[in-house]
Amino acid sequence: MNQYNISIEAINLKKVYLRGSEEIPAVNDVSLRINRGDFISIIGPSGSGKTTLINLLGFLDNPTSGELRLREQAIFNHGKHLSERELTKIRREIYGYIFQSFYLIPTLTVMENVVLPLTFYRKPGTEDEAAKLLKLLGMEHRKDHLPGQISGGEMQRVAIARAMVNRPEILLADEPTGNLDTKRSGEIVEVLKGLNQSVGLTIIMVTHNPELARSAARMFEMRDGQISEMDRKSP
């Protein structure tokens, strides 16, 4: 068991994009500490920098400056740049990702989609994980269906199972309910809450929907590239 309490810590994190000669700070001096087992949500209007921030926290991109620590170990500091290969290694060992557009492979069955990450990387002891997850998420009866044969809510459940199959420590969910109706959105957030409570999974969720955001234990708001904590529920 890894001995650490802080999953991710961002210190003065900055990401600047160049538009011609103009510098656009998408994430501007963000400091944030996410503890192990936290369920946090980030809301904010379009263009506020929330997706850029989640990409940085999820090691999908290199920050321009600042420090980013993972499991209390400094990964990015003082403009250090990781290669795509190094980023992939971190991602596949620690992270699971779900997206608004599910991104299931249409020619593979539900079960095949879930086990797909194991084709590239497999943690020991994950042999039966896919079947267990499908059962947990109520998708066992759909395991031989193709994505085109199931509903949007069910597709997102499959995407969650795929993200969880390698037992990640942190789950990043970027607008996971963006393509779902209110009822299905509520169901997906309940699934995420269940995973957070049952296996102590750290979850970072970006959403437009304040009501869903309130389901998380901690809620942050992004505005003009800067972050502020809005609410903190007692555990």
Added chain:
Amino acid sequence: MITKFQVAYKNLLRKRIRSILTLVGIALSAWVLVSLLGFNQGYEKALNKDIDNMGFELMIMAKGCPYEAATLMLKGGTGLKYIDESIMGDIAKEPEVDKAFPMLMSAVFDPNKGQSGGIAGYFGVDAKSFSELKPSLKFRQGKWFTSTDTYEAVMGYEAAELEQREVGDMILMPEKNVEFKVVGILERTGTQDDGTIFVPLKTLQKIFNRPHELTTIGIKLKKGVDSARFEEKLYKLPDVQVVSLAQVKDTIMKLISTAKVMVLSIASIAILIAMVGVINTILMSVHERFQEIGILKTIGAMPWDIFKLIWIETLILCAIGGILGIGLALILSKVTGILIRYVMPYAPSGGLVLIDLRLVLVTMVAILCIGLLSGLYPAWKAGRIRPLEAIRSEVAR
């Protein structure tokens, strides 16, 4: 678990028509390649067989174009010149000569042959020496003629089939109105002999009023004799020319090699087009799956994993296309042979397209190598897709 192979294979099923069209392109190229290489070895083998079946190394004939004469010997035909039979005695005395065989070739117009008539070839031979010359000839029915001047005939397999004759039947020589009794029918040889009617030498000389004249003398040399040196010796004989069958073969093969180079160029272009087709198909597939590939990298795929996935898709296409093309070539090898025979000025008898296991394996390996080569760029491009770009493209959407 699901393997990379299964993922790649299932992806090809996503755009079935496109995958099938690419397969057709590869299959056609493989067909052309196998047929051409099969022709390459089949033609040479058939020519060797034809020449070996003649049973001698040298031919003596009247002066004229030696290759025309040699071709007429191989194909049959008219317009031959004649040599005096007495030369036969001189040649037989030479110490280098193992055996010498007199032959008289004649042709008559048969109005009942084919739709508008055709040439019927008659070969005047000495039964004893001819059977020594061609020990491989076997009789389906009957035997050789009883003497050198009887009105008896031995028919090649196809000639007998065409004329529908059995041993004991009579056969009429058109133009000359002479009847022969069929005393033997040969088994199929796959050579020019199948279409020939053999009659006694002296009888044919008498019918065509060519007493003591021959068209050809075949010479079989003793073992270890230097053929070239002996040819020099024969040049001293008046009004005759010596044709070495090895030279004839070399010359025909040289002529054929020019045609082969042309066909090989066409085949190379076909393969190049198929390669471009494969690259295009895979590149389009990579482009369409830009986001999906990015997500695969998010869920743990390394650039090399993606490279392999795309490479496997290319290999599957090439392997299936190659197998289909080779199968097509095997099924259609006879038709290809007929087509080649139709366009070639001279084609030996027997199968012209020879496709064996070695050729099949060589072609398959070549096609797979071409596939690996074609897949390199799309696979490299796919491997370089960054997950962030894929996610951003979703946002842009």
